[in-house]
Amino acid sequence: MKNAKISNAVINRLPRYRRYLIELEKKGVEKISSKDFSSLIGYTASQIRQDLNNFGGFGQQGYGYSVTGLREEIDAILGLDKEYRMVIMGAGNLGQAITKYAKSLPAGFRVCGVFEVRKELIGTELDGLEIHDYENLVDFVEREKIDIGIICVNRDSAQEVADRLCFAGVKGIWNFARVDIEVPPHVALEVVQLSDSLHALAYHMNDIKKRSHHGK
Amino acid sequence: MKNAKISNAVINRLPRYRRYLIELEKKGVEKISSKDFSSLIGYTASQIRQDLNNFGGFGQQGYGYSVTGLREEIDAILGLDKEYRMVIMGAGNLGQAITKYAKSLPAGFRVCGVFEVRKELIGTELDGLEIHDYENLVDFVEREKIDIGIICVNRDSAQEVADRLCFAGVKGIWNFARVDIEVPPHVALEVVQLSDSLHALAYHMNDIKKRSHHGK
DNA sequence: TAGATTGTTAATCGATTAACAATC
């Protein structure tokens, strides 16, 4: 197995390859060439072959790639052959939203609990999940073998919550808080800035409008 | 005003600049040099100056940038001086999640209604918002001057919902469905693939683990 | 004026695309 550091551009394309392969599997397609995959997914055939060859030679010359075989390889690369146990930090609007969303999450990712500091919320239920006291986080992570902490607290407490999650021993943090946080190098961090995404959408809407005025 | 097409890399950094500028404003900081901004935000000073000069010369030689002035410029570039009226398409888990999230949305973005096809949900309320019949979408978009459609339906109906939103006249689509959709060039599209993000997190967690084994 | 820092041009770096020899 190769061991060089893979660029984020490549990694972020892998889940997309996987989605299209699953669609192909559903349609009963057994093999696909990089050329045909290219016209389906919209990356160049060259890029597809380059991307995949970062991880190994999964194709066969003169034939193409086995759809199921390649999907399984990508599953293994992404680590989707394991189960991930998660906690949601914060039961406010954002925490409630993500808890709700988690119900539609692909198998293999399981929310095991929600944590809060506000006493009046502790002990109540959120979508069938118990809301725990933030004070008990470290014990819970250890006992329940939690892998991932999902940060849904406000700006001001996000870093302190991240610190405690890392101390408790999570291996990854999925940050939805509207602030950048830092984690030690042995903890993985993935950021979802929903409001940044919405602001980019606003930019593009205005850009299209501006151009249509200019052009004519 | 310059009119060249700005790269997405630049556009996606603008909301982040804005967040840090707002923090600085809160702290009462009045001016900042690209050098100081660099050590705060983690982009190089060169990149900051390059990015901003895509839109105009907002700084002053020998002085730096006015924090409030620059934040206002970025607001205008992103189009945050306007109000955006939005509808949520789909009242399932994902739609409920995004409706909940929308409550914590920055001012200027307002959810005006939720749309569904399932008869038993139509007419009920979701977080204080009426759930409307999908059949009435086109009228509603026109009457309520809706700018943005947020797609929270399942894979199979996402494209058809996008088509109807575009037909109804929205200017932008925020797609949360687990599938890629296509829109005409006069409609802006911004994609949030939460499960792709989670898969990337899984990759990084496994990568860190693999490296720590290898290294020692 | 002298010092600081921008705006902008030039150099570097990394990622994407093209080309083609290897091989199924």
Place this chain on the structure above:
DNA sequence: TAGATTGTTAATCGATTAACAATC
């Protein structure tokens, strides 16, 4: 074997960084 298509090297393109003249 001949045709197809990969894996991989080389060329191109675009984005980031460095350098510096302009100027507040």
